[in-house]
Amino acid sequence: MQHGKYRFIVGFLVFPLALYALFVVWPFIQSIYYSFTDWTGLSPDFTMVGFDNYTRMLDDDTFWSSLQHSLTFALLLPVVVLGLALFFAFMLNVGGRGRKGAAISGVRGSSFYKIVYFFPQVLSIAIVALLFQFAYNPNSGAINSALSAVGLDSVKPEWLGDPKLALWCVMAVLVWSTTGFFVVLFSAGMASIPKDFYEAALLDGASRFTTFFRITLPLLWDTVQSGWVYMGILALGAESFAVVQIMTVGPGGPADSTNVLTLLVYQKAFRDGQAAYATTIGVALLLVTLAFAAVVMRLGRRERLEF
Template sequence: MQHRKYPFVFGFLAVPVALYLTFVISPFAQAFYISMTSWRGFAPPKWIGFDNYRRLADDGTFWKAVQHNGILLLVLPLVTIALALLFAFLINVGGGSRSGTMSGVWGSKFYRVVFFFPQLLAVPIVAVLFQTVYRPNSSGLINGFLMKLGLEPVGFLINPKLALWAIIAALVWQCVGFYVVLFSAGMASIPKDIYEAAALDGAGGVTLFFRVTLPLLWDTLQVAWVYLGIAAFDAFAIVNVLSVDNGGPDGTTTVLSVEIYRNAFAFSRYGYASAMGVALFFFTLTFAALTLRVTRRESIEF
């Protein structure tokens, strides 16, 4: 029977592997090839080697987009994970010990639903909602309130110094609910006896969080950081819908994915756009590899 297992395994995996090669690996390979050409979408591609990559090195718009992705990469995971950890901790063990059992704050089940609700909305819908929130007149949610207080309206999306931060705030609002649920699931898997033993030894909420929750939730945090980093490298939909002139004003909110879209579909520079896509691929791959390497630690059994 031993020799019969190989045809069975091959037959079982042949179709999934073929589909993966066709719809995942093949587009990657085509993107690498197109990035070496000056293809504009009509005539046959003309091979130009690494000229597109040399052009990237001198492209100020490209590096401005990289800078904005870097800001997203730093701020989005930090703020989202910090808020999600805080909310998840309050929902699961923030209420302290009740009847000898650790529990969340009052109404924790309701808060789970509230926090997760933005995750049910598509990113473009979130962007449209925040267009209403940031509208620079009395019909805007924030500016309407400010104007009632006698304050001047704030141009959140038209002020070059505020636009990127306004978009980051919308991204955090959209992302945080998923990670509240993710961290809540991780905390639920931690035996309550550990929390109760620490509480009996006199540990307060802060000590429980940093000495018990964080170490036992480390693997989940590592995954969350990678996912949020990938989201920070993308951010196409919300920037494209929420920003002024697709990455404005004056390019202050543009990111790599927006520049790829603009070069491909607005300027028909598919070879150059593919070179940007390849650069984005390696940025993302490098980030994921470094994050998993730097944050690697021994698993704690419980």
């Protein structure tokens, strides 16, 4: 009987594992291999160059600035996005009290707020980037027009044209476009927490602050940890690439102030015809992503709470 069970498990897994190896693992292996060559991406011919690409990468100032920007996204975006999402989800689910005979409920109008927060998820990230590009326009954009309307004509920044502001403008767009997803994720987790816990805390005189940190956050910690890793991967990967590619001048400007590793990989591979060097940067990005996930999982490790 046991033998038949193992044969069933192996037979069930062999096909999806083969697909995973073919479309996920094998491209990683190919990228690592090509990083030791001088392949241009335009010709099938190449030669092995050893660690030359890695030496070049370590001496590349653009790589280090792009790495700094990517790490800024990975470290700050999860804090801001998850913090906002936890606050909004808590208020939408258990932040209101004493309405319609329910001891625990969301704030008034929570159903409408859920739609508002989730709305950015309906839009493509490319559309979001284009909309905010128009909004940031220093001459006719919505933001500077609003400043003029309230009498702040002297305070009209260049936004995406200012090297000191451009990166933060991009980060604001990423916060706006991703927070809604985590509001929904955390709301689903909070809905599974028994209301009895909150009602018992209320009887003991607990405040919203206390119930959040003593009940909600500990019971939701596994979801928060997974969201932290996922948000970090988004910040290091496709989301940051799309916004920077569409919104910024260059793209990656001004003066490389918004360049990120994913955009640098794209530029080297498709603009400069340096596919081998691009894969080298891709390998570095892979290592950074794995290190980020490992650190978050290690620092966030705690005893599992069940209810």
